[in-house]
Amino acid sequence: GAIAxxxxxxxxxxxxxxxNAEGPLTSTIMAVVGLDDAFALIIFSLINPIAYSQYKGEASIKLTEIIVxxxxxxxxxIILGLFFGYVTQYLLTKFTEKTRKILTIVTSITLSSAVSIFFGLSALIANMSVGFAVRNFAKKNLEISDEMDTLTVPLYALFFIIAGTEIRFSEMGSLSFLMIAFTYLIARIIGKVGGSTMAAKISGAPEAVQKFIGFGLLPQSGVAIALAYSVQKQYVQDTKVGLLIFNTLLLTAAMTEVFGPLLTKxxxxxxxxxxxx
Incomplete structure (x- = not known):
């Protein structure tokens, strides 16, 4: 549910x-999709310890484990990511060569991830904070869109190759798995469309936003699959649970990546x- x-x-x-979409609906969708991955990471970080404690059958849950x-x-x-992001944008303002900019970005991501893992922090939140800092702390246009495009394709390819190695088709053919995946998919669609529509009505958003905002929020891949992958690694003592969660997210993400853009259109x-x- 937290990943949804x-x-x-x-x-x-x-x-x-x-x-070439422009208008209140477009601007609202852009704002929401830019924020909800960050909120998803925060919600997951808060909910995951509770879910894992319940799974282990602990009679009592310590306050330090679920909140502190x-x-x-x-x-x-966040603090770590902002620090690396600030340093990164400072260095990017000093460089003009594309190679140096790419190396700076890659080094920042690598260091941010490594330090986060070393101290037991969320590497995903840290790197999202890096991106936020690079974009918002810079006093001028860093002109790194081409560099980011250069990095995006191989990184995405590598990410999905690694994720693909964890797919178990033998686990996807059972009726119980299909029922869980279908229930998750429908519940997520209802939550996304219903929740966003309700929020739009309560806030007095324009009519177009109230009617169609939910249809632009259905695609799900990157962050969701990364979180599912981390959950799978967490349940090392019961691989069936980890695989169930991962395969459910992978299958439903693939489906939403197909019909989600059509509904956005x-x-x-x-x-x-x-x-x-």
Whole structure:
């Protein structure tokens, strides 16, 4: 459930750019997909210790385990990421060569991840904070979009190759697995569409946002799969539980990456904010 809140911004943003979408719905979708991965990481960090304690059958849950330690993990990762991000953007302002910029970004990500893991912090939150700091602390345009595009494809490919090695088709064919995956998928869709629509109505958002906001929040991949992978590694004593969670997220993420962009297209076209050329 904690992982379900994550959204894949890449697929949604690509659709919005493809159809030159502009307007309140588009700006709201862009803002939400930019924030909910961060919230998903925070929610996961708070919920995961509770779920794991219940799984182990502990009679009592210590306050330090469910509140203090997760908060240290979250805020420690944020502070660490902001530090590395600030240093990174400072160095990027000094470099003009593409190679140096790429090496700076890769080094920052590697160091941030390594230090986070060493101190038991969330590497995902730390690196998200790095990106936030690089984008917001810089006093001028760093012009690193080309460098980021160069890194994105191989990193995404490597990520999904590693994730693919954990797929077990033998675990996906059972009726129980399909029922769990289907229930998760439907519950997530209801939660995303219903929750965002309710929030839009309560906040008095424009009519287009109230009607279509939920359709732009369904794709799910990167962060969700990374969190599922970390859960799988956590349940080393019971590989079936870890595989069940990972395979469920992987299957449903693949499905939402197919129909999610189609629903985003439907939303921006029906709202009148997108154009078909």
């Amino acid at each position: 809140s994550a959204t894949a911004p890449a697929a949604t943003v690509m659709v919005l750019k493809e159809y 330690l997760p908060l240290i993990e979250i805020f420690g990762a 439907y939303a921006v076209i029906k709202s009148g904010e997108g154009t078909i050329e």
